[in-house]
Amino acid sequence: MSLRFxxxxxxxxxxxxxxxxxxxxMQTTLLNDMRPFGxxxxxxxxxxASAGVVYGSEIGALAGLIIGLMYDSVLTTPLGLASLxxxxxxxxxGVFPYLVRDSxxxxxxxxxxxxxxxxxxxxPVAQAMVGYSGWVQWRVLTVALVVGVVNLVFAPVMLLLxxxxxxxxxxx
Amino acid sequence: xxxxxAKRKRAIALLSLTSIILITLDLQGSASTSVxxxxxxxxxRPIEGVARVVTRPISNAWYGITxxxxxxEENNLLREKIAQQEGAAVAAAxxxxxxxxxxxxxxxxxxxxxxxVSAQVIGDSPSxxxxxxxxxxxxxxxxxxxxxxxxxxxxxxKITKTFTRRSIVMLIxxxxxxxxxxxxxxxxxxxxxxxxxxxAATSTSSTSTTTTVPxxxxxxxIPGFTPGATTIPxxxxxxxxxxxxxxxxxxxxxxxxxxxxxxxxxxGRGPTRVPIVRFIDSAQRFGTILPGAPIVTSGGSLSxxxxxxxxxxxxxxxxxxxxxxxxxxxxxVADLTNLSFVRILLYQPITERVTP
Numbered sequence: 001m002s003l004r005f006x007x008x009x010x011x012x013x014x015x016x017x018x019x020x021x022x023x024x025x026m027q028t029t030l031l032n033d034m035r036p037f038g039x040x041x042x043x044x045x046x047x048x049a050s051a052g053v054v055y056g057s058e059i060g061a062l063a064g065l066i067i068g069l070m071y072d073s074v075l076t077t078p079l080g081l082a083s084l085x086x087x088x089x090x091x092x093x094g095v096f097p098y099l100v101r102d103s104x105x106x107x108x109x110x111x112x113x114x115x116x117x118x119x120x121x122x123x124p125v126a127q128a129m130v131g132y133s134g135w136v137q138w139r140v141l142t143v144a145l146v147v148g149v150v151n152l153v154f155a156p157v158m159l160l161l162x163x164x165x166x167x168x169x170x171x172x
Numbered sequence: 173x174x175x176x177x178a179k180r181k182r183a184i185a186l187l188s189l190t191s192i193i194l195i196t197l198d199l200q201g202s203a204s205t206s207v208x209x210x211x212x213x214x215x216x217r218p219i220e221g222v223a224r225v226v227t228r229p230i231s232n233a234w235y236g237i238t239x240x241x242x243x244x245e246e247n248n249l250l251r252e253k254i255a256q257q258e259g260a261a262v263a264a265a266x267x268x269x270x271x272x273x274x275x276x277x278x279x280x281x282x283x284x285x286x287x288x289v290s291a292q293v294i295g296d297s298p299s300x301x302x303x304x305x306x307x308x309x310x311x312x313x314x315x316x317x318x319x320x321x322x323x324x325x326x327x328x329x330k331i332t333k334t335f336t337r338r339s340i341v342m343l344i345x346x347x348x349x350x351x352x353x354x355x356x357x358x359x360x361x362x363x364x365x366x367x368x369x370x371x372a373a374t375s376t377s378s379t380s381t382t383t384t385v386p387x388x389x390x391x392x393x394i395p396g397f398t399p400g401a402t403t404i405p406x407x408x409x410x411x412x413x414x415x416x417x418x419x420x421x422x423x424x425x426x427x428x429x430x431x432x433x434x435x436x437x438x439x440g441r442g443p444t445r446v447p448i449v450r451f452i453d454s455a456q457r458f459g460t461i462l463p464g465a466p467i468v469t470s471g472g473s474l475s476x477x478x479x480x481x482x483x484x485x486x487x488x489x490x491x492x493x494x495x496x497x498x499x500x501x502x503x504x505v506a507d508l509t510n511l512s513f514v515r516i517l518l519y520q521p522i523t524e525r526v527t528p
Contacts, residue, residue, distance in 0.1 A: 021215075021216065021219050022219065022223070024216065024219075024220075025216070025219045025220045025222070025223035025224075026223060026227065027298050028220055028223075028295065028298040029220060029223045029224045029227050029231075030223070030227035030230060030231055031298075032295070032296050032298050033227075033231040033234065033235070034230075034231065034234045038443070038444070039300055040298070040299070040300050042300070058177060058180040058181065058184065059180065061184050062180060062183055062184055062187065065184065065187040065188065065191065066187070068191075069187075069190075069191070070212070071298075072194075073208070073209050073212035073213065073216065074212075074213075074216070074298055075297070075298070075299055075302065076297060076299075076302050076304050076332060076333065076340055076342070077299070077301075077302060078194070078195045078198040078199050078205075079194040079195065079197070079198045079205045079208065079209065080190070080191035080192065080193070080194030080195040080198065081191075081195055083187070083190075083191040083194075084188065084191045084192070084195075087184070087187065087188065087191070120300070123299070123300070123301050124301050127301060130195060130199060131199070132347070132348055133347075134346075134347020134348060134440070134441070134442065135301045135302075135347055135442065137442060137445075139442060139444055143300045147300075
């Protein structure tokens, strides 16, 4: 029993929930206040995209769905929408490494930035699909660009954090 | 490896399906999603609280760097505005009091008769695609979904979600926001003023209503309205005016010179675009809408807001062909970027009230 509990506590998914909680708190406080060019930097999208780039589409999609579900709980949009969007973002991010022959550190960073921008565009599109159509505007492109650039800057740190968070086991 | 992959695919399918079910439940207004959000909130709020305390110095430093010049300019502008408005506020307060007394005398509802709750804004929406704020009062204070939210200037938005001790307010600028409003169009023509009360009295025919003219004299900048004088439109002139010995001024505006009201639908368009009013009737009666015409809530048995809450003023009128009527761009009186304290009117339309 205690072994199972220990295994649960040290599992990558438990770590994912704990790290996501801290990042979500940063999202709702610090990043919510600091809005360069009137756009909020999006650390949850960054985390999901990094998960896809580092661990591939499958683990990335799973991580994205979980991160999104937590993010959903603080949003006013229908519960589950951000989960689908971040799951899709991470899945797309996981495809990027297959598009380049030898993925280097900088190509991963660019992949994270591009996936973040795509994820940001997916948000209003998904909202429109459930009836909240008012957000599909030209402003979305500005938002995607700013989020992409900001996430490009923070991607190196996030890639390291994601690598540690989703490591299969911390021992050995 | 393939077993692991199959397992993961199953997990992805399961989570995606869960998300779709949750979206469906939430769109149907199921209480289970509120319970889920509430449960997560109980776990997350302490973490958020700690993060807020830790990150506040960084946020403040960011504001200091990026907004210093704006704050200085705003301070100067506000000082100038206060000086301008101090005088106007006295006249406006007198007019509002008079208006409320008249409404009360006629048994009409006024904002003064509606209970309200004050609340502090404790957070913005952590998303680029929703215009909401969170306040620190909830269903424990009697707040219900749909209730209008105001600040000192005017309408701010409406309650869209309530929890026991907090609520979510959808701002007017959110594209999902819509509300029935009135445009008060001030006519250009000046009213005809008849100085001789006897002439005015003889211009009436049948005896149906008696109006006693008040003795107080005041001034007002509102066209078609003279405080302290009896104002009667020509098409309703069939009244006998009983005038005391003071011989006050009787102001009779020309036909259609009184402010005309027309209803329309206010719609938000996101943070970077100003809200608009649609469905304004292009009928002759309304005349030309001029920039600066005030917009107030229209009220009514189906409207979520009571009548006569100030929303803003018309800044631009875009005419459309045919009978579509013009589209009005609105300058909101409430500054939605700097909300600190708000007032929630505990108002529900008659159709929503539950009788015990």
